[in-house]
Amino acid sequence: MIDIGKFNYLRILQKTDVGILLTDGETEVMMPYNHAPKVAEPGDLINVFTFLNKEGKIIATNQTPYATVGEFAFLEVTDESEDGAYLDLGIDKDVYVPKRDQKRPMKKGESYVVYVYLDESNGRMLASSRVSDYVEDKNFEFEEGDEVSLLISEETDLGFNAIINERYIGLLYHNEVFDDVQPGDIRKGWIKKIRVEGKIDLTLQPTGYGHILDTKDVLLAELKKYNGVIPLGDKSSPEEIYERFKISKKAYRKSIGGLYKDRLITVSDYEIRLVQED
Template identity: 70%
Template sequence: MIAIGQYNDLRIINKTETGLILTDGEKEVVMPYTDVPKNAEIGENINVFVFMNKDGRLHGTTKRPLACVGDFAFLTVVDEAEDGGAFMDIGIGKDVYVPKREQKRPMFKGDKHVVYVFLDESNDRMLASSKLVNYVEEEDFDLEEGDEVSLLIVDRSDLGYNAIIDNKYIGLLYTNELFDELNPGEERKGWIKKIRVEGKIDLSLQPMGYGHILETKDVILADLKDSGGVISLGDKSSPEDIYHRFKISKSAFKKAIGGLYKDRLITVSDDEIRLFVDDQAD
């Protein structure tokens, strides 16, 4: 069965004046010659993205869309409809329509939004929605605290930045734990900080747990050796200065240098750390 809005392996069964005819054995798909790879022959299989064209026929393309059905993606509005809907560029010469009812806020030409792409089962056409909370999974999370995940930054809220997690869930990065400027549509690596009882997910841009502290200790030691044994960061250094150098929070930095100090590998002051030198050594 052909999956509309997805990639399909189809067999070439005929050539016409305008393009190839492909099939899965049940339905036929038209692929214009502009999208046909060189040396494509009848009887061969070809992997194509299939969509319902405005002529009501299934079309295939070898172009790679910016999103498939079931994906969250950062797309650009290329036109506005008279009924308040909007058309967004999906990268294949075929725009995806966002009905007015599916817009979190009005969309205008040139705007960019994170949207969810889905299939209108009444006519098999691809649609999109910026009302993301209606399409994320909100229970039975296949996640654990500490897991590394992929993030798609959505927008800013009063508490921080909302982000799509692994193309399935939605979570929050808190402003007071961020030291980088984030932008909608940006893709980041992140970690699950906490899964709350009510189903909310707290996120971090830094690894969680003691394993991260051990790794950070090694990074700081290597940096000290490369810097002549002294780094101008200490207990009183600002979170921004620490993050700029090591891409970690001040809390993680203090835990790491505390461990190094206990191991008698460094000395620590308010504004610097130094490799430990044993004055008793020969």
């Protein structure tokens, strides 16, 4: 069975006047010559992406789309109408977003994070910017502190929503984001907290005691490199700390607190100093 909107391994049957005829053993599919690899002979097994054309026929292409069915992607609007919008899928076939699937009205030239799916009524590919409708809210395959992949989906009053590992959704709070973050960005993140109701808090900085130990080593190395002084203390701004070490102020204070308890540094409002050995 051929999966529409996904990659399929199909065998070449023959070359025709209009293209190359492929099959999965049951269904025959046409691949136009402008969508075909330069070297293709009958009997070859090739991996191709399949979609339905305007006539409802299955077409194969060796072009690589930005997303396949079941995936999220950040796509640009190529055209809009009263009924919906067309997004650039990276191949010679745009994906359609009906009005009902637009969380906010889509504008030509703008880009949005969407989920690509199949219309059950006709098998055509569609997309939706209502991404929260297509994520799971239980059976999480991670724990607090785990590293995850994030696709920033949109900015909200609280922060930035992000798709986690292509399956879940979580939130990066504004007051914990010190870098330039934009919808469409793919970032490495960490699970900060899994709430009882299933909500997930995210962070762009590693968490846990192991990370604090690593940061302590980094700070000691920096202190030795810069004559025993780092001009960042208890009252330094989160932005200054993040700009230099790419960690939150909370993580920085935990690390310098550990160094202070080990009697390796002294801490003041706006700097830390390496304790000189006698």
